[in-house]
Structures are given as structure tokens and as C-alpha cells.
Amino acid sequence: MLGMSRAGLAERWTLFVGALLSVTLGVALVQSSLLLLITAATLDPPAGLSAAARLQFADGTSAAVAMLGVVLGGAVFLAGFIISSTFAFTVDQRRRDLALLRLVGGSRGQVRRLLLGEALLLGLAGAGLGVPAGLGVMAVQAWLMRRFEFVPEGFAGQWRMWILGVSVGTGVVLAVAGVLVAARRAARVRPLEALRESGPAARVMTAGRWIAGLLFFGGALALVIVAPHGGPAGGQAMAMNVAMPAAVAVVAFAPLLVPLLARLMPFGGGVPSSLARASLRDARRRSASVAAPLIVLVALVVGNTGAGASFTASGIDELARSTHADLVIEATGPVGPAIAKVPGVARASTELSLPAELTTGSGDERETETVTALVIDPTAYAAVHGTAVSLQGRAVAAGPGGEVPKRGEVRVRLPESDLGSLPVVASVPETMTGGASLLLPPGLVPAGQLDDAAARSFVSLAPGADPAAVRDGLSRIGKVSSLDEWLRADAADRSSTNDRIMLIVLGLGGLYALLGVVNAVVIGAATRRREFAEARVTGLTRGQVVRAALLEAYAVTGAALLLGGLAAAAAFIAVLSTTSAVTGAATLDLPWPLIGAVAAVGLTVTGLTSLITSWSATRRPPVTLLAVRE
Amino acid sequence: MTTTMTRAAAAVTLHGVSRVFGRGPAAVRAVDDVTLEFPRGGWTAVMGPSGSGKSTLLHCAAGLERVDTGRVMLGDTDLTGAGDADLTALRRTRIGFVFQSFNLIGALTAEQNVALPLRLAGSRPSRSIVRSTLDAVGLADRARHKPRELSGGQQQRVAIARAMVTRPEVLFADEPTGALDSTAARTVLGLMRAMADAGQSIVMVTHDPGAAAHADAVVFLRDGRVVDRLAGAGAREVADRLAAWER
Numbered sequence A: 001m002l003g004m005s006r007a008g009l010a011e012r013w014t015l016f017v018g019a020l021l022s023v024t025l026g027v028a029l030v031q032s033s034l035l036l037l038i039t040a041a042t043l044d045p046p047a048g049l050s051a052a053a054r055l056q057f058a059d060g061t062s063a064a065v066a067m068l069g070v071v072l073g074g075a076v077f078l079a080g081f082i083i084s085s086t087f088a089f090t091v092d093q094r095r096r097d098l099a100l101l102r103l104v105g106g107s108r109g110q111v112r113r114l115l116l117g118e119a120l121l122l123g124l125a126g127a128g129l130g131v132p133a134g135l136g137v138m139a140v141q142a143w144l145m146r147r148f149e150f151v152p153e154g155f156a157g158q159w160r161m162w163i164l165g166v167s168v169g170t171g172v173v174l175a176v177a178g179v180l181v182a183a184r185r186a187a188r189v190r191p192l193e194a195l196r197e198s199g200p201a202a203r204v205m206t207a208g209r210w211i212a213g214l215l216f217f218g219g220a221l222a223l224v225i226v227a228p229h230g231g232p233a234g235g236q237a238m239a240m241n242v243a244m245p246a247a248v249a250v251v252a253f254a255p256l257l258v259p260l261l262a263r264l265m266p267f268g269g270g271v272p273s274s275l276a277r278a279s280l281r282d283a284r285r286r287s288a289s290v291a292a293p294l295i296v297l298v299a300l301v302v303g304n305t306g307a308g309a310s311f312t313a314s315g316i317d318e319l320a321r322s323t324h325a326d327l328v329i330e331a332t333g334p335v336g337p338a339i340a341k342v343p344g345v346a347r348a349s350t351e352l353s354l355p356a357e358l359t360t361g362s363g364d365e366r367e368t369e370t371v372t373a374l375v376i377d378p379t380a381y382a383a384v385h386g387t388a389v390s391l392q393g394r395a396v397a398a399g400p401g402g403e404v405p406k407r408g409e410v411r412v413r414l415p416e417s418d419l420g421s422l423p424v425v426a427s428v429p430e431t432m433t434g435g436a437s438l439l440l441p442p443g444l445v446p447a448g449q450l451d452d453a454a455a456r457s458f459v460s461l462a463p464g465a466d467p468a469a470v471r472d473g474l475s476r477i478g479k480v481s482s483l484d485e486w487l488r489a490d491a492a493d494r495s496s497t498n499d500r501i502m503l504i505v506l507g508l509g510g511l512y513a514l515l516g517v518v519n520a521v522v523i524g525a526a527t528r529r530r531e532f533a534e535a536r537v538t539g540l541t542r543g544q545v546v547r548a549a550l551l552e553a554y555a556v557t558g559a560a561l562l563l564g565g566l567a568a569a570a571a572f573i574a575v576l577s578t579t580s581a582v583t584g585a586a587t588l589d590l591p592w593p594l595i596g597a598v599a600a601v602g603l604t605v606t607g608l609t610s611l612i613t614s615w616s617a618t619r620r621p622p623v624t625l626l627a628v629r630e
Numbered sequence B: 001m002t003t004t005m006t007r008a009a010a011a012v013t014l015h016g017v018s019r020v021f022g023r024g025p026a027a028v029r030a031v032d033d034v035t036l037e038f039p040r041g042g043w044t045a046v047m048g049p050s051g052s053g054k055s056t057l058l059h060c061a062a063g064l065e066r067v068d069t070g071r072v073m074l075g076d077t078d079l080t081g082a083g084d085a086d087l088t089a090l091r092r093t094r095i096g097f098v099f100q101s102f103n104l105i106g107a108l109t110a111e112q113n114v115a116l117p118l119r120l121a122g123s124r125p126s127r128s129i130v131r132s133t134l135d136a137v138g139l140a141d142r143a144r145h146k147p148r149e150l151s152g153g154q155q156q157r158v159a160i161a162r163a164m165v166t167r168p169e170v171l172f173a174d175e176p177t178g179a180l181d182s183t184a185a186r187t188v189l190g191l192m193r194a195m196a197d198a199g200q201s202i203v204m205v206t207h208d209p210g211a212a213a214h215a216d217a218v219v220f221l222r223d224g225r226v227v228d229r230l231a232g233a234g235a236r237e238v239a240d241r242l243a244a245w246e247r
């Protein structure tokens, strides 16, 4: 059987190059994300850092680890999806070959073993190429992370010997798992199908598709329903995870949805357009398989960037609405008394931030993490942020950043002192923008330890005070900006951070999905030489055949863009309900230029790929193809 | 699959076999209550107008198509309720197929195509068996060619070699000369005649009275029913009879 596998691989190489590439890059992406995650998680702070800098370093690494966790999750999802859909597609495309094998005495088991043998070979070969390719991918990912300052200068992924096992396992398991269901279905192909020119394509919607579709639809629906109740952090996380299951659900129903939508696309008239339409009607599974990777690409990129931009915009709005002050001063150390002395200052809330190691729970539930603590003046804080907090003595409050229980005891260790166990007696509402997790009353932290702390003061002017004069007076203390200026700068900062995160999380994954799109188009065309040749001996010119193929690709792409948009829209519903629940204002801020770019790239890539594949598939004169009756 | 002890005289026996496609008003009775014996060691041709159910009858007789009513016996083996594994085993050992579209695997050489049924059956085919089978169809010198490097007639002869390599009880052929010119067709028919003379049972569907004249007997089909039979007739006679039924 392995000999057959080898001969099969050699013959249908266009089909297999795509499958091989999908394994190679999938393995590379997973390996790189995993190595970077391990490297970041075991990163030690450089020697000679102050205690505060060490805590900040720990905070930074845990953020990088969290981000890499998302990157790894996305890589595993995409690798699983792209590899399994590519493999299933290649099997689907070979039904006639397999029926022929059955006709001359092949058993179902032999067909299954043949396909699994091929998957095993491809998985091994893909992993063999994927391991070195993964090193290249890792260099790029690490460079991006350094460049965007999510990791310290000099950060580079470290090689682990055991990753060899993981990568080979990833390649083989994903390839074999991907082909498992398709092989079962293919093994049931009837020998008679070998005798029909175009066998009755397998059932359009299998039971497996219905089950998977409904299951993932249920998952997406559950996330959409629960997200608004998850608070800002949980809600955002859930909303960002809607697009994936929604896309899988849409893909499962694609054999029904894609041809339906594709036929609604405007076609124009003429022979090529009616040929394209007929072929859409006829090859429903092929259309669905070609559309699948594009649906996932659009859903992930549009859904997640849209959600990210919306949450950022919502946070910016919320911050603007809930901050009541005229000026903002950024300074260092306990500058509160100095600011109060400046003439014209009616009220100032000076907030000093410190990294803190927070321990909650006890026994098995014990958790320690690095958070930001804010030393505040409760009355002034309440006036500026419009939320009451009453704190004194050793009592602390849960801040807007969450992560601290609203009541109970927490242990807090500051860089230079252990504050011990402190009662949490109050809390302020969590906000979309997050921020400090812990609010400390004045006097709890020994004075000397605040000298280097970053201080942000929100100042309200006394009635009739001259803003310019006050600004002047304050500028000796720190960097002064009007509230509007500060909000604008903060908004720009948040947006650019969001963009960078999206680029790291979606950038390489998006490119990989795009490869999946190219693959699907190539595989879809690989077995159509004969069909094209038949169209040509019927009297169509080469140009007309190519035009028909292009029209078909364009209709399938259009349908895929719409369906990807549909899956993304599910994420947007979660975004709207979550922002409304957290900030009171439902916000949706879609990155239209990016959406336009995704659509343009999708259309261009599928269009060009179909042009090239159908052009080369019609290169040989039709008779030479029809003469061989395999 | 039940096997009785009595040795059946016929290679294939059909008993009241019907096959209906579709349902309701669109239903097509492709094979309609056919009772027929294909004799052992004889070559029977099946003729009839296009759409008369010839291919369907052949598929039913070979266990490739389920029958709606009636029973199909291969020798003394009942195919009617046979499972997939049994039918697969039959295709490996007792049945050979040749079709109008030669259905070779393009990735494999002529030699590999011929060896395929043996390999699927789990034996390591000896080179000499494969070579001698190819030699029997006159293609010993083309063993290493891929199908696309062979002419249509040569491809069909490879397909015949592939069908014969397992020494099947019955060779089923559906329009084996349908895609060939008259010279290539004559070669293929001569080959089949020699096989029949050596005792091979053959069931062949054809359009061509000239081809049917090579057979020992001709069965005429119309609208899924057997309407006539002829034995030992020449091409002229077969053509006249066919024309009468097609009228």
C-alpha cells in the first residue's frame, strides 16, 4: 500500500504540494509560538534591577506570555483547520481514483489505509520541513515582539530539543486526524463511481457537518450570550473568541450556503457566465471547500480587529465621560501637596502607581500575580472619577482593573516592603480601559518608597482662575496637558497598542490562512483539466473556459467574503452587548480600510490563482487530455 | 452469500431481476424482471438500443449494482445479499472488468496496473505472471509505459490484462471496443475470442453487431427486458435482428 501511496503522491503532485505546504507552515507556526511562549514564561529579569523594576519586568513578561498564549491558540486552531480542510479536500477530489481502486478489488480498509498512509508521509515530510521553517517564523515573531516593546531588547526564542517531538507529532497528528473523517467517507465510495465521468458528488451535507455546524454554532451563541455578563476583561476575552467557532459553524454549513450566495452574485451574460453558474450548481462541495479558508480568514481578521478597535474606542469614550478635571500632570513622587499649593487649583487627585505582588486566596486556591497599585486621596479620586471610595487605615479597595476580589483579604508585597494581609473594604466599577487593580489609602505605604513612583494628577481649576497661569505654575512640577490633550494622547496610545497586538496575534496567522486560500483554489482546479478540455472540444475557446473559471472563483470568493463577514458579525453582537453592559454605551468601531483591504486581497488572490491555474490547466491541446481515459 | 454443493452449469444466473432508478412518476425501470443464464465457458453479447438497460444489467450481474427484486448467482454463490467485504473478495478473485473508458490508474505503469489486483489481494505478484499476461495481450514491450504513453487500443489491452491476471471465472466487458477504431477493435475482439475458446466465460455489452458476431450468443434487450436471443449468428444477421428491435 505504501508503494501505491508513493506513486499517488508523485502523480497528483499539485494536490499534494498544497497539502505539504499547509503542514509545513502549520507546524512552523505552532512550533514558533510554543517556543516563544516557553521562552517568555521562563524569562529571568536581568541582574542588577531594582526591586520595583523587577516587579515591572514580571508584569511585562506575564503580559507577553498571555499574548503568546493567544498567538499559540490561534496557531493551533489555524493549523488544525487549514491542514484538515486541505487534506479532506484532496481526498474529496480523488473520489474517482479511489472508486477505481475499489473496482479492481480494493477493500474499504485498503482505501482507508492508502489515504492514512499518504497523510502519514505528508505529515512526516511537512514536519521535517516545518521544523527549520519554524526557526525562521520564530525570528520574525520575536522581532515583531521586540520591535513593539512587548518583550525586552535582546529577547529571542530559545530552541528546546523536545520541540522536535512536538513538531513531528503536530504534523503527523493534524495530517492524519484531518484525513480520518474524509478517509472514512471515501472508503464508502461505490466502485461504480469510477465509471461515471463525474460521479454523483458525495452527499452535500453529511451528518458530521450538521453536528459540527450546530455544535460550533451553539458555542458561538453561548459566548455571545455570556459575554456581556463577564465584566470588561472576561467580556472582551469572550467577544474576541466568538469569531473562531462562528467561522467553523459557517464553514460546516458552507455546502449549503456558498452555492446559494454565489449564485446571487451578479454574473453578466454570455456562455462563460452560464457555464460558471452551472458548475457552481454542480460542484457544491468543491465550492464550499474553496471558500472555507477564506471564510475563516475574513472572520478572524475582520472579527477580531473590529472587536479590538471597538473595545478600544469604547474604553476611550468611557474614560472621557468619566474623568472630571481640567488639567493632567504627569510627574514623579508624592507631588500632591505641591500641586495643592499652586494658586488657582481647586482640587487635585494625585495617583501614585507602584507595581505590587498580590496574593489572593489560600491553600490550593492561592494565586500570586503582579498588578498595579495606586496610592490615592479617596475624596479627590471620587470627585475626579465620579465613583465613591472610602478608605482609611489599612483598608484597601478593588480598583478599576479588576483581578482583586471585591471583599475579603489580600496579601500585598510592594517592591521595598511587605504590607502583609490587608482587608478589601470597597471597590470601584471595573472599566473597559482597566488600570490599577488595587487602590491604597495614603499613609499605608512608607513615605520614602513613593519617591520614584509615577504620579498622575487630575486638577480642577478654581472658578475664575486663569488656566494659563495655573499651567505655568504646575509646569514646574511635571508635564502639564489639558484634559483633552491628555485624552487624545492616551487614545492614540491605546489604539496603537491595540494595532500592534492585532498585528502580532493575527499577522502570521492571516498569512497562513491566505496560503490556505491559494491552496484551496489550486486543489479545486487540479482535477478539472478534463472538464476544461471537454468544454473546449464542445466549442469554447480557451479564453472562454478561463473566463468561466474566473467568474466561478469570483462568485465563490464573494460568497466567502459575505459568510466570513457573517461570522465576524456574531463577534460584533458580543462587542455591542459587552460595551453596553460595561460602559452603558454600545460601541462598534469597524476598521473599514482594513475590511476593504481584506476583501481586495481575497478577490485578488483567488482571482489571480484561478487565472494561473485555469490557464495552465488549458495549456495542452484538449485532445491530448481526452485521449487518456483513466 | 450462500454456497450450495451442486455445481451450477451457468457462470451467472439472473432470476427475475429488476432495478428501478428514482421513484414516483420519474422512476425508470432500467432492468425489468430479467431471467437469464450466461453459460460457463461461453461468450455472450448483450445488445439493445441506447438506454435499454444493458449497462445496468451488466452491473447487476457483476454485483456492482444492488438489485431491487430477484436474485443474482455467480456460479453457485448468491450475490443478492452479499456484503461489501464479500463483493470485494469476489472482485479480487472471481470477476474481471473491462470498460469502455479504460479506467487505468494514470500514476502507474502498464505493468503496475496489471499487478494491482494481485497486490490488492495481498499477494506479491511474480514478475513472470504479470509479464506473461501482458504478453498474452501483445504488450510485453510496453510494460513500463504509463497509460498516457499508450494508444487507446493498447490501453484497452492493458485493461484486459488487468482483468485477466486474477484468472477470473467471468469477464464482464461493457463496450470494450466502444472507444477504439476498427483495427484496434479487431485485435481486442480476437483476444477475447481466444480467451473464450480457452474456456473463459465472458459477458459483453456492445452496440456493434460486428463485435457481437464474435460472441457465441447474443441477447437482445429493450426497455429493460430480454426480447430475443440468437446463437452462432454472423454480423449481418445480428445487425438485421438489432434493426428489427430498434424499429
Ligand SMILES: Nc1ncnc2c1ncn2[C@@H]1O[C@H](COP(=O)(O)OP(=O)(O)OP(=O)(O)O)[C@@H](O)[C@H]1O
Binding pocket: B021, B022, B028, B029, B030, B048, B049, B050, B051, B052, B053, B054, B055, B056, B057
Ligand atoms: N444511476 C442512475 N440513476 C438514474 N437512472 C439511471 C442510472 N443509471 C442508469 N439509469 C437509467 O437507466 C436506463 C438504462 O441505463 P443503462 O446505462 O443501463 O443503458 P444502456 O443500455 O447501457 O445504454 P447505452 O447503450 O447508451 O450505454 C436509462 O434510462 C438510464 O437513464
Ligand SMILES: [Mg+2]
Binding pocket: B054, B055, B056
Ligand atoms: Mg451502457
